[in-house]
Amino acid sequence: MRNDVRELRTGKGLSQAGLGRELGVSRQTVNAIEQGRYDPSLPLAIAIARYFGTTVEEVFHVD
Secondary structure (H helix, E strand, O other), X not given: OEEOHHHHHHHOOOOHHHHHHHHOOOXXXXXXXXXXXXXXXXXXXXXXXXXXXXXXXXXXXXX
């Protein structure tokens, strides 16, 4: 599943570790999501979308 997490994160000037702290996950989890190696749980996907003020569908794209 493609996603725009990296673009959203860098647009806010956040590091992977900084976003991880905000979401309560590790930097490695943020990295894995950005690389498409890990699809987040629904609660985490919702938390990511809410953090960036958008919808899950606008952050994550099913190919």
